[in-house]
Amino acid sequence: MDKKQNHSNIIFHILFQLATGKTDWNYETFPQNKEWQKIKSLLIEVTKQLEQIISQSEVHSPYYNYQNGFHFALLLTPNFTIMEYNHKLPNELGYKPKEVQNNKLADLLHNNQTLPIPTIKKILKQKKELQLLLTFRTKQQKVITANCTLILLPGSATILLIAIKTIQKEIWDILQLDQNANRTDAEIIQIQKVSQFILSQLHLPLPTTREIATQFQTNEFTLKKLFRDHLHTSIYQFYNHERLKNAHELIQQTNLSLVEIALHCGFNDYHSFATAFKKKYHYPPSQVKRPE
Numbered sequence: 001m002d003k004k005q006n007h008s009n010i011i012f013h014i015l016f017q018l019a020t021g022k023t024d025w026n027y028e029t030f031p032q033n034k035e036w037q038k039i040k041s042l043l044i045e046v047t048k049q050l051e052q053i054i055s056q057s058e059v060h061s062p063y064y065n066y067q068n069g070f071h072f073a074l075l076l077t078p079n080f081t082i083m084e085y086n087h088k089l090p091n092e093l094g095y096k097p098k099e100v101q102n103n104k105l106a107d108l109l110h111n112n113q114t115l116p117i118p119t120i121k122k123i124l125k126q127k128k129e130l131q132l133l134l135t136f137r138t139k140q141q142k143v144i145t146a147n148c149t150l151i152l153l154p155g156s157a158t159i160l161l162i163a164i165k166t167i168q169k170e171i172w173d174i175l176q177l178d179q180n181a182n183r184t185d186a187e188i189i190q191i192q193k194v195s196q197f198i199l200s201q202l203h204l205p206l207p208t209t210r211e212i213a214t215q216f217q218t219n220e221f222t223l224k225k226l227f228r229d230h231l232h233t234s235i236y237q238f239y240n241h242e243r244l245k246n247a248h249e250l251i252q253q254t255n256l257s258l259v260e261i262a263l264h265c266g267f268n269d270y271h272s273f274a275t276a277f278k279k280k281y282h283y284p285p286s287q288v289k290r291p292e
Contacts, residue, residue: 042154049129076159080105080117083158094139105161110135116203119256119264124152124159126254126291133200134163145196190216191226195238202243203264209235244280247273251288258285 072089074082082103089100093108100108106115113135123130129151136144146163153160194216198206207215212235213223227235247265250256256264262273277285 039154046151072163074105074161074163076105076161078121078157078159080115080159092138092144093136099139108136110137113200114204116264119203119260120150122256122260123250123254124150126256128152133196135197135200136163145193145200187226187230190218191230194223194226195231198235198239199242202239202246202266204266205268206236206239206266240276241280243267244277247277247285248281248288251285251290253291255291261285 072092073086074089075084077083082100082105085100089095090097095108109115115134120130120132129149131147131149134146134148136146138144148164149162151160151162152158194212197212197215201207209220209223213220216223224235227233227238231238233241243265247261250261250264251258254261258273259270262270265273267273267276274285
């Protein structure tokens with residue numbers, strides 16, 4: 001094996017160490033030339049960002065049987081074909097290696113989860129990193145919603161995807177602070193699942209309440225009551241608040257056009273997006289400061 005290949009293997013080894021939560025990797029394994037030292041600096045920066053993500057996700061629900069932390073990682077081609085994965089992916093999703101290797105990421109996702117690849121690639125080209133919720137489908141047809149970080153690797157078109165299963169902190173804080181709510185374990189689990197599903201679908205029009213209720217094996221009345229009692233809002237208001245918040249961040253952090261952002265956030269056209277945005281923030285999208 002030549003030195004270049006060996007050094008590439010070192011990088012992949014470090015990336016997968018990071019993907020399993022090990023952030024104290026050995027800095028001394030890198031060559032001393034200028035090019036490799038630059039790569040080392042970039043990896044150190046990625047490490048710092050991942051440590052920050054972990055620290056911000058330190059919320060664990062007693063109603064879930066998993067611990068907070070990295071659960072699986074993938075290396076993807078520019079077309080989102082799976083190149084490599086760590087050993088935790090088969091454990092989490094139940095697939096055999098031949099069902100994962102060289103297959104599309106979309107094949108692992110739930111039927112209701114779409115992957116807007118052109119928009120994701122455009123954001124990664126500008127920001128090098130993107131966080132989003134993805135809903136995976138296990139071999140046993142169970143659903144796992146994960147917080148995912150996509151990182152465009154330095155000097156490469158390869159994408160690192162790191163998936164973390166965790167409760168949404170904002171939702172959990174609301175549930176924790178609402179001491180007067182008469183809630184049960186089953187209600188908390190249900191509101192978590194439905195809320196995470198909606199958050200994973202912000203780039204799409206909201207399904208009807210009946211469709212959501214059917215998917216989660218409940219009825220419209222119960223679903224509406226859960227949101228009203230525990231989140232103090234309606235299903236649509238929750239969805240609209242989150243997609244407008246997402247749109248505001250995209251305007252601030254990317255160079256995507258306002259029309260692209262409107263479509264990415266589930267609006268049918270720019271006019272309806274601009275109207276909803278101004279109603280929430282009291283200023284139009286065009287007044288938000290864009291990146292230099």
